[in-house]
Amino acid sequence: MQILAHALYILVAAAIAAAVPSSAFSGGAGIFLTLGFIGLWRYSWALINFLRAHYYLRIAYPRRRAAAEALYSGKRQAHAFFLATSYKIDAEITARVYRSLFLAARRSPGGATVVASVVDASDERLIRSVATQVLAGIDTVEVVIDRIAGTGKRDALATSLRSIARRCPSADDVVLLVDGDTQIPVDIVERAAPFFASGKVGALTTNEAAEIDQPLFRDWFKLRFTQRQMMMSAMAVSNRVLTLTGRMSVFRADLATRPDFIASIEEDYIDHWRLGRVKFLTGDDKSTWFWLLKHGYQMTYLPDVACVSMETQPKPGFIESAVTLMRRWFGNMLRTNGRALALSPTKIGFYTWWSILDQRVSMWTTLTAPVGIILFSLFVDPLVALAYVAWVMATRYIYCWLLASFGGPFPISYPFLLYFSQLFGAAIKTSVMFRLDRQRWTRQSTAGSGTPVGKAGQVRSLSSSYMHLLALGLLVVGVVFATGLLSPFPIQAN
Template identity: 60%
Template sequence: MLGHILYLATLGVLIGSLNVVTLHDDAQGAILALGVIGLWRYAWAAVNFGRAAWYQAVRYPRLRRRATAAYAGRKAAAHAYFLVTSYKIDPDVTTRVYQSAFTAAAASKGGATVVASVVDGADVRLIRSVFATMRRDMSGVRLIVDQVPGTGKRDALAKALRIISRQAPSWRDVVIFVDGDSCAPRDIVARSAPFLCDPDVGAVTTDEVAEITDTPLFSDWFALRFTQRQMMMSSMALGGRVLTLTGRLSVFRADLATDPGFIRQVQADYLDHWRLGRVEFLTGDDKSTWFWLLKNGYRMLYLPDVQSVSMERQPLPGFFASAVTLMVRWFGNMMRTNGRALALPASRIGYFTWWSIMDQRVSVFTTLAGPLSVLLATVLVTPSILPAYIAWVMLTRYVFCVALSLFRGGGFPISYPFLLYFGQIMGAAVKSFVMFRLDRQRWTRQTSAATARPAAARIGDFVSSYVHLLTLGWLTLGVLLISGLV
């Protein structure tokens, strides 16, 4: 509460100290340009807030009632296949993850099979021990432990899916993808399988919360991201297609997840780029599964009342370095996939979905244009525009956080407005970086680049940097012209 009081008091002082009359006439163009860009971004946010509220309050309850009724009419419940991947995960985390998976599997009325894909022999022993010591009836659960070489998560997923396909699952059954650091809710099968009764629905994904023992700032940042995700996923689900099927926990129709084309896309996804050539995907398996369903015309829904728990860790010691490292991975996956998604007909995937994918690219430059115009006006015209901009940022981000908090029951730490602005600006900067370097990929436990890069790769890096700087230069010139500074 004290933090909020100090924040609002500072905002009040800033607003009270402003004297609009003293702003130089030449700065009015920059203010107007900033206002137009801001109105567009805030209008887009308001649309998504409204759609999310409608989905959670009206549309989703109807979908759940209809799905539950259809599922109750089935002669047999769905058999659930849990696909869990573990690689270089702490033993205590692995124990909790598999305890939750076995508990959820035991609760599946149609029985369950847990396929554990692991690399280390110690994990094999640990998982079998956890299964043997479960304090519940496990007679309806079958455990398959698949020890694989450490050639990457995509190979592990593909092999596990082929194991599941040999069990001859039907369209009535489900495959649940679970990351090695995520805990599935006990009733995941009962809560998700009914939605897959609809033959047009190929998969569903769930809400997430993060359990973090690192710095409070890193924990707040993840909590804010998952709150934003709750809102955006609900908005997109209103149109029947979310923008990703998170690898932490998503549920697929078994006949689709074991389709040979689906498995091939997961194992060996790639992008043919006009400048970079063939870019083989290392990370982003959740984007590959999403794109396969999208291009084949399946709907993908979001379950806002089903929640998984992911146990996150800072990949690097500092908050800033950790945040940037994760954003490079996340946004790299996004940019490598949304170009080919935009090539799909809007009439097939939905016009709102198509424009939302386009906005992922447009927002890179609209987000950067605002602070860029203010900095240029501050340097070229008058510094008095800077406190006005700071007050505007503080006010709008605080209101935004208030609206976001409604999707988590209200209330938020005062770090949220600062983290929100950091995520928007730094996120746009990182997106602009990876947009021109789609061939550079990095995962916290796996990387695509060798230590010594060949001459052709170094030339490619130089060209990527040139095109990136050229684009930023055109953006700067455009801001100067639109704002009337030149």
């Protein structure tokens, strides 16, 4: 069935391309030249990341793992501190997650401490029951339950990290921060601890997989995780990554328990010239990442170690669910992007710095094509849009085949989901960029930490809308002049 779907896709793309007359290309020469220039830049950047990722997976990573394990073999075995946060998660998922935690703790060669941060008494009872079953007869694992008020994940992490700090972990130990809906591999300590032996690595994150009931939502997540495998691998060549994923990341214990590290999670903020002080509600993984980045620690990626997150659609429909998640993800990214960009490229590495810059630029270059196509379709030749459809279908299909070298064969939904993510993602990023103060957890009603209400809130909201519309207007004007739509010699359709 998938083979037939792929064949039909190729035939449709070819038919659309064949139906476009040459007049569309001559009439739209300006837009195609402009898009070609931008496309050359974007595709060159994608190719660089593609090649770097394969270099890391096939050459650099195996060598680094072998060197790390050789160095670690002569050191004290790491004591592992597992810190998991649970809030409003189904009991079945909670039991499965903590079973994986306790199994991994049992297997930790240097012993383990499992700290469960919970709000509900029912979660505490369930976790203790699972611990009793899995840890029967085991005396190398300590179980600590931190009952806290439901004031957010940042408070939960800070409270439990201080609990770990009181146990005085050393630089040889590790702290694993785990979401309450993420199942971790049982050999995670053995696989991760050797990378900290050099003393240069401050944290690492791993590959991810997802279990989702909804078919289209499942395809979307799998596509995103395949893209993540490529980008994380490409970044790791330079001993940096662009995020320490909140679902599961591993930290050097003496760093994760430093007071200033904990404070960076509990009370992180930026001072914005228009929005004032924006306190971070979500995005704890970006706070931990930025702290390590600015202090000069390396951060790496384990492509051959995967955790499994159990995801559900936060909203009834696919599009509204995807938009909800992208608003949160991109908001976390952009709230930290500016201050990370302010760090010196000589300190964090030029490739890392350029990748951070690209996060800010790519949202606008992605929107250039659809804006230009709409304008040329309205004022020059509507067949330009048909040519663009064929171009999108061809390029996204080729890109999906390149991604297949990281994630295997793909369903025919991928090219459509890829373009949806690119287009909607870029639009959402431009919206979030001017509304950094708007934040919301998926499972919590808490939102907009520190956001003014009343007239002050209305003024801020209006200023955000004005700045956003102004930026979009400048984008349209830029496209008009760059493509020659407004020129001394107007373009005439044949």
